[in-house]
Amino acid sequence: MEFAEINGAGVRYVLDGRGDRTLVLVHEMGGSLESWEDAARRFGETRRVLRYDCRGAGLSQKVRGELSIDTMADDIAALLDRNGIAGQVALVGVAVGGAIALHFAARHPGRTSAVVAGSPATGIAADRRAAVLARLAKIEAEGMAFAVEESMRNGYPDELRGDIRRFERYRARWLGNDPSSYATVYRMLAATDMEDELARLRCPVLVIGATFDRTRPPQLSKTTAAAIPGARFEEVRTGHYMAMQTPDLLFDRIDAFLRSVDA
Numbered sequence: 001m002e003f004a005e006i007n008g009a010g011v012r013y014v015l016d017g018r019g020d021r022t023l024v025l026v027h028e029m030g031g032s033l034e035s036w037e038d039a040a041r042r043f044g045e046t047r048r049v050l051r052y053d054c055r056g057a058g059l060s061q062k063v064r065g066e067l068s069i070d071t072m073a074d075d076i077a078a079l080l081d082r083n084g085i086a087g088q089v090a091l092v093g094v095a096v097g098g099a100i101a102l103h104f105a106a107r108h109p110g111r112t113s114a115v116v117a118g119s120p121a122t123g124i125a126a127d128r129r130a131a132v133l134a135r136l137a138k139i140e141a142e143g144m145a146f147a148v149e150e151s152m153r154n155g156y157p158d159e160l161r162g163d164i165r166r167f168e169r170y171r172a173r174w175l176g177n178d179p180s181s182y183a184t185v186y187r188m189l190a191a192t193d194m195e196d197e198l199a200r201l202r203c204p205v206l207v208i209g210a211t212f213d214r215t216r217p218p219q220l221s222k223t224t225a226a227a228i229p230g231a232r233f234e235e236v237r238t239g240h241y242m243a244m245q246t247p248d249l250l251f252d253r254i255d256a257f258l259r260s261v262d263a
Contacts, residue, residue: 013052017044026097032058038247056181155240
């Protein structure tokens with residue numbers, strides 16, 4: 001585990017695994033690099049794996065004020081530069097992490113070999129923004145406990161709580177988020193519009209929809225896939241926090257896709 005100051009922010013990251021190809025794993029909003037821990041172990045058998053706490057999350061520097069998705073994508077580029085990774089990389093992201101991975105591909109096309117986006121949160125519908133912003137104001141005022149029941153019900157539903165210790169561990173870690181940073185990242189999402197750039201993507205893309213995702217149902221992911229030329233879409237029996245919930249299932253789908261791209 002390492003810490004680095006990049007683009008004016010302190011960032012925690014892990015680079016491990018082996019192989020000639022590099023895979024970047026981007027966690028969901030409210031998550032951290034631990035969200036990918038189980039899947040990263042398997043990816044690391046054949047690839048170098050970079051996972052990190054996005055600014056505002058985990059043990060990376062907290063954020064206030066305005067935040068741009070450009071900054072989030074450029075943080076990845078800076079981490080790659082810091083570790084001497086000059087070639088193309090594949091990226092996998094979940095929820096807002098999926099949006100960051102897709103935006104990296106649009107902003108740094110020469111550095112991107114492929115993208116997998118699970119339940120990608122590429123924006124907030126105009127008719128939902130007022131309610132979302134009001135909810136964020138309450139989170140800032142009252143803390144993460146205000147939102148935990150709804151977030152877990154929609155993102156980590158009963159169908160996926162068979163491993164109750166895994167669920168309880170994730171819930172406790174989610175509660176440890178800095179409320180203001182969480183709200184800042186969510187406001188970034190509310191201000192994001194990726195429609196035009198999705199249509200310009202040319203790298204191979206797999207979009208995964210989650211059957212039990214009540215935060216961002218699979219039909220929304222399917223619509224995102226349809227906006228990307230040549231993108232594949234698969235629906236998987238998982239939820240919004242899929243990297244933590246079903247790491248083996250997710251690994252199998254992603255690994256198969258990346259192997260087909262590598263071939």
